[in-house]
Amino acid sequence: MKFDLKRLFLLNNLLTALLPIIFIGLISIAAVKSHVMDDHDHNGALLARSLAGQINTYLREPIGTFNLLTNHLRGHDYSAGERSKLLSLLVESYDYFDAIYLLDGRGIVRQAGLKRERLEAEADFLGMDFSGVEACREARLNSRLQWAPSVSISTGEPTMSFCAPIGGGAMLAELKLSELGKIINESSSSRTFTAFIVDKSGRIIAHPEQKVVERKENISNIKLFQDALGGRVVTANLALHDKDLRGTALRIPELGWVLVVAQEVRVAMAPIHALQRILFAGMLVTVLLAMVLGQICSRILRRPFDQLTGIALRVIREDYSSVRSVTSGCEEVRILSETLGRMVDAISARESALNEQTEALMCTEETLRELNLLLEEKVAERTVRLEKAGEEMALLNLDLLKRSTALEDANRQLESFAYTISHDLRAPVRHVGSFAAMLLEDHGDRMDEEGLALVRRIVASCSQMEQLIAALLQFSRVALCPINKTVIQPDRLIAEILTELQGELAGREKEIIVHPLPECSADVILLRQVWANLLGNAVKYSQKSPVTRIEVGAEIGENEITYSVRDNGAGFDMAGYGRLFGVFQRLHSARDFEGSGVGLAIVENIIKRHGGRIWAESRVGEGAEFRFTLPRERQTSDEAAVDSRAPAQV
């Protein structure tokens, strides 16, 4: 829901001002309406009674005059001329008589008294037959004065006829009903009431407007008339001549007529309408006042808000200099203004700090940009260099590859040569040794001591040479034989090898620990050679230790398995480490520890051919530890194998 202060004030003002006016106004109108209607009906009834009295009085006079004349004529024997003169005099003297006729016994006019303007038509009336006039018929029948409405034979207008018997004839007078209209008009005009007389048939016989009477209007269908005819004083609404009227009707008993006193509802309700107009005008003025007041109040209250809005807009435009506090009598606005001022100060301060930080950041950014450029230059330069180096390296690699290939070719040729040589040399050396042994055995007794010694040295040298050739042959075979990998449990190999070494270990105090070893993928013959050489070295070089201590273990790495063999033997000097894995390289004399100097070279060769590495650590007299790796191929089974087994002690 969206609204502004102006509408809010307008709504507030309308609610507080209009609702009481509406409720009080409606109650007042209802009360006044009831009072006015009661008052109107009361006045109408009073007027009707008053008019009825006046009409009776009015009719009483012509009736009295008529009776007087009747009696007078009965008492005097006038001639026809005198009678006519008397009648004319009377009609002229009394305005309410239209005409007076003397009728004979058949109802024929014998003398007529007419108004002066109708005198020339006197001849028309003399001899006229009025025997059918209702009043005459009634008078003749009842032998007394009778009156009844009739129609003027001369004008055709409604009239009231009086007839009384005189002698054998009768006297007939026509009373002008228009006079009745004048009476009720005079009585009612000052009160804005309209009064009219209705005969018992419902025809209007007297009305302030003579035309209404002439039109012979009939209101017998109106309930007010019907009720009044029954003798009651009735007040009700009625519609007549296209007007809504509020009327009171009563029957005049002496005449049998109904007198209706009516007033236009519009007029009767004028005070109520005036009150309604006042109410509506009041509501309108209230609405206007509410709107004006709402406008003024909203302006008064909106001015500081507009100023505050202006301040906020200036703050948005970063114009802090022209920010001033807003003056207002409203405490809330003053507090809001002060708060806004403090907020502006805070924003200003923060913006200053922010600017400083921004400047610093910009400096840093500039420096970084410069450094970046420099870096880029260096990177470019180094990239060029790297590219050059790469190119050189590629050349070198190519060269290296060529050399390596050449070297490998040379190695293979050398290994092949070594194999060939050792194989080919083995038979002659064995022959020399065998012949020297046969010479010693068969012809030793014929040789002197020196000769014997020389032959013995030949036999010994041949034996040594044969061992060297065998070792060399073995080395060459290892290098040349193809690798056939299978999954191997090193524990079993180690157990077999240690069984084979039992002879050398015999009589020693020993402690051999084999930790659970993970399986690996390798050529079983070659790996057995590796373990045999390493364990053999451990047994050999720990022979002089009081207690032979050998520990075999393994570690599982991410990509490889590291096996180790540690002993507490003679160890070696790490200064000679570079020769440790060379062919026929020995770090101990043959006197101390016999051997061909090929074993570790074979081991290194085998490990390398399996894609692994081998290294060793040692101190002289403290033993040595050899560690070699093999690439992992069955990690899960390795781990499972290691975890499920306990270390074995031999």
Add this chain to the structure above:
Amino acid sequence: MVRKSVLLLLLPLLFPVICGCDRDRSIKIGFIGSLTGKNSDLGVAGRDAVQLAVENVNSSGGINGSPLVLSVQDDAASPDTAVKAAERLAAEKVTAIVGPMGSSMAKAVLPVATRNRIVLVSPTSSTNELSGKDDYFFRVMEPNLLFARHQAQTCLKLKIRRVAAIYDLQNRTYTVEMFQAFKDEFTRRGGIITSEQSYDSALSPAFMPLVQKLGLKGADGVMILANSVDSINIGQQIRKINRSIPVISGACGIAQRDLLQQAGKSLENIIFTLPVNSQCPKQSYTSFRDNFVKRFNYQPTFAAVLAYDAAQVIMAALRKNPDPGRFRETLQGIGTFAGLQGDVTLDSFGDPSRQLYIIRFSEGREAVIEQ
């Protein structure tokens, strides 16, 4: 929301306006007749009959549910006043007008009706000038020519061969035209007009000198063509001179029956030619007559019967098609409608064909002596 609230609060101010906006579904028809003066007999009776017809139809639910409203205008027997009355009714947007009752007024009003496309259905206008024309004028009483011929034949049947005639120069489209048509037919058939006397009712002349001037000697009967007041007044003068000579009157003479009754026996045997039979036994008529007497306390005259028929034919057309713009065509398509005393057929020019009756007024009552 706020706007709605303001509107809600302003609603009381709009209440009188809202209340005044109820759509008026009523259908308005007009009436023009002479309600005042010597000629008011026809007009008053016609107005009362139309008023009764409107009250009856409204009490039974109106025209197809729409109430009928009657606006009454008095032409005071003056063509000029009649024109003004018609203009007032045109301004009130009436669909049709019953009237005028008098021929002169009908002739004067027709241009106004034509200009405003309002149909006139006259109960008693009988001028020949409005016969046989495709216009906005319709009527339920036959034209003068037929009446005159009928009266001429009647006179001859009653062995009245020599007729003295007196007629009013007011409403001459009825009186003069009727007399001329009568004269033509009567003389053609061998009758003789012994004398004729005209007068101007507007000057309220004395009638005895006129009757004396007319001269009754040598006449078998006297024809009076005047309004009802004058007709009875003249009739009284004639009776003073000759108590037995037949008096033949136009229809107007019987219009104000109370005047006839006032005249007692002096106007016995006055003869009328009427398009209505007051003794008609048809239930529709007797019912109307009873209702009329109950409502207005006097016997309906021929003018009342014809005015009621005129109102009925308008209502029949309105029931058929209430479109005011097509009312003339709808009325032309009605053809035959149920009148109070039998079916009445309107030709394409809106002229009726109905029976005429010869009435003799005797002992205060009407008696049909020939149909």
